[in-house]
Amino acid sequence: MALTHDIELNIAPGSAPVACVDIGGTKVAVNIADAAGVRGKVSEPTAKEGNNDALARQIIRMLGESCALAGVAVADIAAVGVATCGPFVINQGMVELAGPNICGGLAGKARGLPNDWVTALLEAPLKATFPNVRVENDGVGALEAERRWGALQGVANCAYVTWSTGIGMGLCVDGHILRGKNGNAGHAGHTFVSSNDDALCGCGNVGDVEGLVAGNAIPRRFGAQGFADAATLFVAARAGDAGAVAIVDDLCDVMGRTLYNMVATLDLQRISVGGSVFWHNRDYLLPKLQAALKGKLPALTDGVEIVPAGLGEKVGDYAALALVVA
Numbered sequence: 001m002a003l004t005h006d007i008e009l010n011i012a013p014g015s016a017p018v019a020c021v022d023i024g025g026t027k028v029a030v031n032i033a034d035a036a037g038v039r040g041k042v043s044e045p046t047a048k049e050g051n052n053d054a055l056a057r058q059i060i061r062m063l064g065e066s067c068a069l070a071g072v073a074v075a076d077i078a079a080v081g082v083a084t085c086g087p088f089v090i091n092q093g094m095v096e097l098a099g100p101n102i103c104g105g106l107a108g109k110a111r112g113l114p115n116d117w118v119t120a121l122l123e124a125p126l127k128a129t130f131p132n133v134r135v136e137n138d139g140v141g142a143l144e145a146e147r148r149w150g151a152l153q154g155v156a157n158c159a160y161v162t163w164s165t166g167i168g169m170g171l172c173v174d175g176h177i178l179r180g181k182n183g184n185a186g187h188a189g190h191t192f193v194s195s196n197d198d199a200l201c202g203c204g205n206v207g208d209v210e211g212l213v214a215g216n217a218i219p220r221r222f223g224a225q226g227f228a229d230a231a232t233l234f235v236a237a238r239a240g241d242a243g244a245v246a247i248v249d250d251l252c253d254v255m256g257r258t259l260y261n262m263v264a265t266l267d268l269q270r271i272s273v274g275g276s277v278f279w280h281n282r283d284y285l286l287p288k289l290q291a292a293l294k295g296k297l298p299a300l301t302d303g304v305e306i307v308p309a310g311l312g313e314k315v316g317d318y319a320a321l322a323l324v325v326a
């Protein structure tokens, strides 16, 4: 299933260039795309010092640098797609970031962030410079990429799930991307589906899905048992180590319940799954996740497909582009 070559983007010839922005807790990346391809990539650590418009100002500066590298005039950028970690709050109609991995005013002293932001401004400063900006959660961007180029093409009721350092999702029902009151639909990684509450999530919840099964939960929960990271755990499980197999089965029980709950709640037809934890072990994990749905309330689950991401490890690379490509 792994893609060994770049995907065919099929951007209409003559389309105006668009800019793609990916915001993560540690890194911001910007590039430019048009019918000639994707280019001008620049990447920096996420700005977290100064006033709470620092991240937006960083992005505007990087957009200029990316345009220069790509040989495109800033004024010719037709649209800016922003795929970002969340969650969001909406202030006067504009998306601001309210993630405890960026905003020190939310994270508390223990996180060591060099700011006291409660939100990081994003959409308003960008729109003051660029007329056409679309900001979405990175799970929504990945969903759009899978719908356009990947395993969710032509599926009106579907979801993308990333099982990676964290857990993220994008949801589509009746052909419509779900957003919600603050653009946070799809944060099911922070739902509770198990009575196990031994794991603190980065969001502050104890025992939610991400706190239990995400890549960053594995060393926290199982380091003392000799599994310092996801790779170590899965190597041991694949080799038949009984302790590791039991742990992985437990992780799949939690993730399987999550997927089932998504299907039961939204009446989904297909879920595509990506992310580094899943992708590197997809042959091992996929049957376990599929088994979590099989036979349960057949009217809801018959024919539902859990599939590997069509864009493989590259889903995230195309998330921002998918938000704005013509």
Ligand SMILES: [Zn+2]
Binding pocket: 189, 190, 201, 202, 203, 204, 205, 208, 210, 211
């Ligand atoms: Zn959480």
